[in-house]
Amino acid sequence: MNNLRKHIDSIIEIDEKDLLSFTSNFQKKSYLKNENILLPGEKNDCLMYINTGVVRVFYTDSEGKEITIHIGSEDMWVNNLYYFFTKRESILTIQAIEETVIYQIRRGDLEKAYTNQPVIETFIRLKLQRAFISLQERTLNQITSTAEERYLTFKQNYGDIETRVPQYVIASYLNITPEHLSKIRHRLLKN
Amino acid sequence: MNNLRKHIDSIIEIDEKDLLSFTSNFQKKSYLKNENILLPGEKNDCLMYINTGVVRVFYTDSEGKEITIHIGSEDMWVNNLYYFFTKRESILTIQAIEETVIYQIRRGDLEKAYTNQPVIETFIRLKLQRAFISLQERTLNQITSTAEERYLTFKQNYGDIETRVPQYVIASYLNITPEHLSKIRHRLLKN
DNA sequence: CTGATTTCTTAATCTGGATTAAGATTTAAG
DNA sequence: CTTAAATCTTAATCCAGATTAAGAAATCAG
Numbered sequence: 001m002n003n004l005r006k007h008i009d010s011i012i013e014i015d016e017k018d019l020l021s022f023t024s025n026f027q028k029k030s031y032l033k034n035e036n037i038l039l040p041g042e043k044n045d046c047l048m049y050i051n052t053g054v055v056r057v058f059y060t061d062s063e064g065k066e067i068t069i070h071i072g073s074e075d076m077w078v079n080n081l082y083y084f085f086t087k088r089e090s091i092l093t094i095q096a097i098e099e100t101v102i103y104q105i106r107r108g109d110l111e112k113a114y115t116n117q118p119v120i121e122t123f124i125r126l127k128l129q130r131a132f133i134s135l136q137e138r139t140l141n142q143i144t145s146t147a148e149e150r151y152l153t154f155k156q157n158y159g160d161i162e163t164r165v166p167q168y169v170i171a172s173y174l175n176i177t178p179e180h181l182s183k184i185r186h187r188l189l190k191n
Numbered sequence: 192m193n194n195l196r197k198h199i200d201s202i203i204e205i206d207e208k209d210l211l212s213f214t215s216n217f218q219k220k221s222y223l224k225n226e227n228i229l230l231p232g233e234k235n236d237c238l239m240y241i242n243t244g245v246v247r248v249f250y251t252d253s254e255g256k257e258i259t260i261h262i263g264s265e266d267m268w269v270n271n272l273y274y275f276f277t278k279r280e281s282i283l284t285i286q287a288i289e290e291t292v293i294y295q296i297r298r299g300d301l302e303k304a305y306t307n308q309p310v311i312e313t314f315i316r317l318k319l320q321r322a323f324i325s326l327q328e329r330t331l332n333q334i335t336s337t338a339e340e341r342y343l344t345f346k347q348n349y350g351d352i353e354t355r356v357p358q359y360v361i362a363s364y365l366n367i368t369p370e371h372l373s374k375i376r377h378r379l380l381k382n
Numbered sequence: 383c384t385g386a387t388t389t390c391t392t393a394a395t396c397t398g399g400a401t402t403a404a405g406a407t408t409t410a411a412g
Numbered sequence: 413c414t415t416a417a418a419t420c421t422t423a424a425t426c427c428a429g430a431t432t433a434a435g436a437a438a439t440c441a442g
Contacts, residue, residue, distance in 0.1 A: 384441100384442090385440105386440085386441085386442100387438105387439080387440075388439070388440085389438070390435105390437070391434100391437085392433105392434090392435080392436095393432100393433090393435105394431100394432085394433085395431080395432080395433105396429105396431070397427100397428105397430075397431090398429100398430095399426105399428100400425100400427075401425080401427090402424085403422105403423090403424085404421100404423095405422080405423105406421070406422095407418100407419080408417100408418080408419065409418070409419085410416090410417080410418090411415090411417095412414085
């Protein structure tokens with residue numbers, strides 16, 4: 001659980017005691033490659049930190065097409081905040097793309113921490129700020145950039161994750177078809 | 192400032208004293224129809240609550256095309272959170288669409304309130320949660336719905352704002368051209 | 383190893399919505 | 413009122429990226 005502690009400590013100033021008692025609420029969970037972490041219709045009552053592995057969150061439309069909304073790896077949080085906060089049944093699927101180890105905390109325990117270690121509320125507020133910022137960046141990028149530009153931005157932001165994730169997942173994250181992504185990569189290689 | 196106080200009181204439990212001392216940090220600002228509230232290149236150091244009027248936030252691309260990101264009216268907050276939180280120079284414009292009265296608080300005063308009236312940090316966290324939720328809803332809707340469906344969703348969510356805002360602004364919010372919106376409305380009227 | 387399944391590529395065709403252009407209507411200023 | 417400017421509509425043409433189809437390459441289970 002050391003990575004998680006370092007992660008929190010890098011974002012807020014927190015004393016050893018509070019950090020230990022907060023992180024003691026987390027449980028470790030392990031998933032196999034391609035295993036589902038959360039299915040549509042289930043409630044997402046935990047906030048999840050990725051210790052090792054790669055995870056994606058996706059929406060499945062009425063024709064069965066998957067639209068990837070988030071991709072995360074080591075030292076990132078699984079972003080299903082929408083359903084975590086609304087407490088509604090998730091319509092999104094969370095899936096491990098590689099063998100993955102996460103640490104998770106239940107909503108109730110997080111809410112208790114807001115009271116017992118108030119600095120945790122600051123931590124969550126900052127996390128939310130960043131999540132909001134990156135979602136807005138992604139949304140604006142989606143609207144103002146072509147498919148090729150979006151792919152280049154993805155490469156910049158996600159580095160080696162590109163090689164750890166199937167291409168059809170990346171395509172669905174970029175909101176294009178796998179065929180089109182294939183064409184873009186071919187075109188870029190030639191230049 | 193009564194609306195603002197009612198608004199805050201409806202979201203968190205706050206005692207009269209804290210509420211008054213928090214809201215005393217807000218200043219009133221008035222804008223004419225079509226007046227700009229914030230220009231690209233300026234810093235957005237205030238959080239703004241709309242008391243009366245209609246405001247939009249938009250991005251201007253390299254060809255001068257405007258993309259509307261948020262539309263807000265009475266009892267809503269002006270959503271330029273991205274630049275408020277990053278402290279970067281805004282690339283977005285905030286504009287009053289009607290004659291508008293807002294109440295604003297400076298970032299520094301908000302941060303002091305986190306310490307002096309801790310319940311305000313809860314308030315901002317909840318605001319952020321909702322902003323995140325509606326941005327994610329909008330993003331998913333943008334990806335999974337056709338232009339016509341997006342228009343119908345807009346009508347449902349925004350009610351009478353439709354009639355208070357020029358149609359080319361609505362088109363840019365829906366990420367379509369005014370011509371296409373015109374066609375959609377025509378098609379819907381026939382059925 | 384080997385066949386089966388999954389993933390990726392290539393290429394032809396199609397389409398939602400953009401672009402362009404021009405006229406009609408509304409709004410605002412004198 | 414009257415005119416100019418802003419906004420909205422209609423219609424023809426165009427294009428980025430989708431869809432469809434089929435073969436190639438990689439991965440996996442036995």
